[in-house]
Amino acid sequence: MTAERSGADLDWWYPVAAAQALRDAPLGVEWMGEAIVLWRDAGGVPVAFTDRCPHRGARLSLGRVHGGLLECAYHGWRFDPAGRCVAVPAVPASTPPAGHCAEHWRVQDAHGLLWVGAAGAPDTAPHAPPSFVGLPSREVVCGPYDVATSAPRVVENFLDTAHFGFVHEGFLGERSQTAVPDYTVQADASGRPGVPAYRAWQPRSSSAAVAGGWVDYRYQVLGPSSALLVKQAEGDGTTEAYALWVCPLSHESCRVWFTLFTSDTVRGADELRAFQDLIFSQDRPILESQRPRRLPSVQDERHGAADRLSVAYRRWLQAAGVTWGLAEF
């Protein structure tokens, strides 16, 4: 599987787990066909290794964290946060050679998620976990949602407003107002497509909304499997934003989170999550029904004028050299 990742796929950082899901025990996760183990060192700093012991290939996520070291469940080899083996219990007097090391990945904690980066992934925009200016400071992580489709299918669904009146009737749209207004796709400084201004009438745009109203939208593709939506409700002017983060598990399966940025200080995180759970439960059966699961090239599906952002996203993926989750381009 590893050989199928292109260099461009590995240029990007990817979220692999909610930060809160990683506590005292090691946590096994999946990422682009690779099993990864996450654990926290003595200072609580997250660490990521390939989930395979260099001794006999056992899953390190079956082990335990003890004294700031990760101990393999099979023969008890212990690894420090840099991946070095520091103890071989069967030969207690030995000093393990440098080659006895676990494969180490870089980790960052951002927006409530833990992100993994390959050795060569840049630490700067656009490849690193993004930082945002001007969004509400309260962050609520929603998910994970496991979906049997490719990551780019999920991103494209997030960028698609023409389905609101059908899939999210009564919430994000309704059948009497299905026209997608004209909009302009603009690339940002890194070439990533977005829509700077867009309007939609929504019956119930958030868990706080009690009546329908006009909502101003702004979309921005952030990476191969992430995008941002900023919503501003007319009237009270409330700003809310959703960042979509998709971790590609395999080419045809993925794990999804949203970080909700909200100024709502009244509703609890569970209530805010329940709204997003409901919206995504409406998307999921459609997403899992799409064939092929891998995102086709532009010429292999038919498009309307409302699909300009999706088409721009597909073209950008192709230009960026990304291959994971895509049908042959």
Ligand code: FES
């Ligand atoms: S397989 Fe991990 S210590 Fe032997």
Ligand SMILES: [Fe+2]
């Ligand atoms: Fe949707």
